[in-house]
Amino acid sequence: MTTVGYGDLVPNSATTKLLACVFVFSGMALVGLVLSKAADYLVEKQETLLIKALHMGCRVGPSEILEEIETNKVRYKCFMVAAFLIMLIIIGTVVLTRVEKFDTVDAFYCVCATITTLGYGDKSFSTKAGRIFSIFWILTSTLCLGRFFLYVAEWNTEKRQKEIVKWVLSRRMTNVDLEEADLDDDGVVGAAEFVIYKLKEMGKINQHDVAAVLKEFESLDVDQSGTLSTADLTLAQSS
Known part of the structure; x- marks a missing residue:
């Protein structure tokens, strides 16, 4: 054995x-x-x-x-x-x-x-x-x-x-990075977008993971307001 x-x-x-x-x-x-x-x-x-x-x-x-x-x-x-x-x-x-x-x-x-x-x-x-x-x-x-x-x-x-995480966190952001981190293309990067971008750089997640999560968010956001509420969840579950 x-x-x-x-x-x-x-x-x-x-x-x-x-x-x-x-x-x-x-x-x-x-x-x-x-x-x-x-x-x-x-x-x-x-x-x-x-x-x-x-x-x-x-x-x-x-x-x-x-x-x-x-x-x-x-x-x-x-x-x-x-x-x-x-x-x-x-x-x-x-x-x-x-x-x-x-x-x-x-x-x-x-x-x-x-x-x-x-x-x-x-x-x-x-x-x-x-x-x-x-x-x-x-x-x-x-x-x-x-x-x-x-x-x-x-x-x-x-x-x-x-080592990769340390390098990512110590690296200065550039305009190119800012554009890539701007997921909703509104010209500004929020805290959530910044975290997602850094996690992608660290190799923790990839674009496919982000796209899958965003797709689920859009399916739950019934009123297309860009936010989730109990009303959205109720409508999503009933549909």
Whole structure:
């Protein structure tokens, strides 16, 4: 299920091979879903503890904690998963040296080959105790490594988005920008039009999104006054 495939134990009949095909796909999906939910829960709990630890000198309420988490959510997740991954690597190395009697280099090599799902097969869990441990350790460590790479990529994307937002907010408006922001072509740009234009520059929304929202607004604005009222909503719902 973890795509490691040491090669020491394999199906040897047509029936078991077909069963293995079904089991691998369904098992990977199910285990991945369950463990990812568990990982998210643990990471969120660790985020809260980390923020409290960073602000031990001052009182931090639930609202401040949530705000801090949302601001640096991906970064905290990346740190937490990295710490958990290092812990799993150390645990796996220790177990292989104690239970499987590997030397430290071979144990670390086997750990790296396993959690990256390479599974060369030259080094693997062979004792009963080691294999029982590996059932839980391999599932957890391979998923943890995958989540770590996912969070690193997400962190880089988030940093890039923040740079774009910073550039957009610091850039001076020009006459061309003013014309593009003037959605109703009345020669002036209101606060709503300005916000929409900036969001488009940041890549948060696009012209298609704006057009769809304006179309919905026009369908609700029955009296064509340019504003919405309860009377408009009543007429729109009855028509």
